[in-house]
Amino acid sequence: MNKTVLMKGVMCAFLTIALTACAAGQKSAEPGPSGGAADAEVKQPKPPEPVDITVFSINRTTEDAFNKQYGEAIRSKFPHVNLKVVVNGKGTGIPELIGSNTPIDILYGSVEGIFTNVIDYKLQYDITGLIQSRKYDLNKLEPSIVELQRKLSGGKLYGLPVWTATSGLFYNKDLFDKFGQPYPKEGMTWDELAELSKKMTRLEDGVQYYGYVTGPGAQMATNQLGLDPIDPVTMKSNFTSEPWKQFMQSIVDIYKASGLAYKADELDVAKSRAAFEKESRVAMYTNYSGGTPPETMNWDVVSVPSYKNAPGKGPQVYPNYWYVSGISKHKEAAFDIIAFLSSDEFQIPHNRKGYATVLKDEAIKKQYGQDMPKFKGKNVAAMFPKQPAPAMNYTPYVRNAQNVFQSAFQKHMLEGIDLNTVMREAAEQLDKQVMDAQGK
Incomplete structure (x- = not known):
């Protein structure tokens, strides 16, 4: 074979190998997991399906x-x-x-x-x-x-x-200014509220003003002592227990401290709230459902007062x-x-x-x-209570308990029936409602 032809063949073969190696080298030099357009296309997450x-x-x-x-x-x-x-x-x-x-x-x-x-x-x-x-x-x-x-x-x-x-003790600043009394303070007890309510309750220029009103049923449902209105095992009412009677007594005592003989309208929850928010005849009001006074009122708020036997405990969430x-x-x-x-x-x-x-x-x-x-x-x-009370053991009948408790409060205040009797009757009424609901 001609030497020139042989050399050309060798050089061509060498060039082919070199080009192949070069191409392979270029491929291996492409960006890996750390970046690069090609990689981004591969790793681009698919948009969620509708x-x-x-x-x-x-x-x-x-x-x-x-x-x-x-x-x-x-x-x-x-x-x-x-x-x-x-x-x-x-x-x-x-x-x-x-x-x-x-x-x-x-x-x-x-x-x-x-x-x-x-x-x-x-x-x-x-x-x-x-x-x-x-x-x-x-x-x-x-x-x-x-x-x-x-x-x-x-x-x-x-x-x-x-x-x-949220929950809070809301107060009408204008009424406190009108009667020259200090505003409610943070960290009050219910006993202190009762004294302040007594000072703010008065008849002036033919207008009856009240120191404090609340919704006893709502207070029961978020009670600061973590009491169960219904035993979650027996599904029987606990209202005849001593802690529940004391809880009811604490609400009653604040109302009675004013010395007023209440009428039905004055204990109606909706009308009591209207007397605070719309008529400006109530100095203080506790709300447990997140409501707040209207923009037209000159109001502020402090934490809901606590009990001596549960200091610092706020209402349940x-x-x-x-x-x-x-x-x-x-x-x-x-x-x-x-x-x-x-x-x-x-x-x-x-x-x-x-x-x-x-x-x-x-x-x-x-x-x-x-x-x-x-x-x-x-x-x-x-x-926002810093220490919410322990959550009660909820049952499907908490709303029933709330209504029965509210009714017992009104019966005691309006009809003079003793507390033991109204709490016993409330327990019986609640037990019947639970049994009826369960088809027993």
Whole structure:
């Protein structure tokens, strides 16, 4: 073979090998896991698939109110979610939804709603696994609110809180100025309130002024001693027990300290509240459901007074919980929504709008209502008890107990029936209501 031809063949072969090696070298030199456009394309997460989520409002919140309070924020955070709300009402209750195979992914409402709208229809679902897999931090929540949910769920967790009711001793500053009395102070006892109420109760220029009014039923349902109105095991009323009689006596004593002979209208809860908020004839009023005086009143607030045998203990928490439905086909998506609603991202602005936070962060609590003019300069921190009383053992009949207790208070005050008798009759009435409800 010609030497020239041989050399050309060798050089071609060498060049081919070199080019192949070069190409291989270039390929191995492409960016690895640390960056690069090609890698970014591979690792780009897929957008979530669209999902339909139906929310059931236990407390009959209107759709418009739902959207303003929750819906707009949920849709903004989860654009892939097609959100629908069903409001509890005639023809749209849980039985009708189940009967028509309507999806239910989330249910929400006040604390006692778990029985009649979740557990009674076997819609509960333990979210403990989702809390772990989604790495949700329960420690950021107010511990007493988590404790109550565990009690409601039999040691499990069926839901997460989104907001809670505040409580406080509200007072009309103008009335205290008018009568030359010092304003209520932080850390008062109920005995001290009774003395102050007595000084502020008077008839002047034909107008009857009252030192203090309350809703005894609401006070019972959030009682600062952690008393159970119904034994959760026997389902019998506890109203004949000595602690409950003493609790009733403590409310009665404040009213009787004024020396007034009350009429029915003066003990009606709605009319008592109107006398405080609209007529400015009441100096002090305790609220346990998150309500506050109107903007037109010159008001402020201190913590609810405490009992000598439970110093510093505030009322029990009264939260609004959101539940993942046991029949939901989208439990993870439902949980993610609930987790978002109980996160700092949602809680901070929600709290500033006047929906009390469920987070334990004191700095966030102090921002309560600050986007609303009526809260400017008010002692809002007082509306979050530093030591909420231990949560009672809730039963489906707490609302019955509340109404019966309210009725017993009025009967004692108006008819003069002795306390032992009205509490015994209240217990009998409550027991009958429970037995009737259970079909016994």
